Amino acid sequence: DSGVTQTPKHLITATGQRVTLRCSPRSGDLSVYWYQQSLDQGLQFLIQYYNGEERAKGNILERFSAQQFPDLHSELNLSSLELGDSALYFCASSVAPGQGHEQYFGPGTRLTVT
């Protein structure tokens, strides 16, 4: 158990809908990262937050947005869902975005868009 929690574990929804994925980092970790794992793709970095502020952006679609709250939990919002958004979404956390700190991964949310 990494100490990172994600809810829900599974989500099934229809095209065009909007969903929110939630992540709570390990106690003491200030940085949160979101990744997408699709079929035949490696883990794709989406976005990073540090202490409530956006720190880095990766291959995140405009239909997707995220935020990190004062209690350091983070939410990833996915809207106007398409079939191709079906994937495993991971959240990871680290103490701080520096010095080679390990990222600790949550159990993931499996999103299925039908």
Place this chain on the structure above:
Amino acid sequence: ILNVEQSPQSLHVQEGDSTNFTCSFPSSNFYALHWYRWETAKSPEALFVMTLNGDEKKKGRISATLNTKEGYSYLYIKGSQPEDSATYLCAFRPSGYSTLTFGKGTMLLVSP
């Protein structure tokens, strides 16, 4: 776009065999190389963070080496056991960035 390649894509060995896989990454602007182990239905688990050229790290039967000048890292498993079956991921972190670019992984299956 950073290119992080892992080979082989998959590997099937017998219990007791030793094995190794490769991670290739850009040789310029290096900051750190991470190795993760990802078992099916679980989350990726950190194995090593390597930062110095020539680094060698060990955890039990698993070890890793790093060559930043030529842009590769090897992961070795000595005397593979069925519980070593997992996907092994490497991730490259360039200098000046806090994000990781992952390879697609090497899927290892160890048969009893």
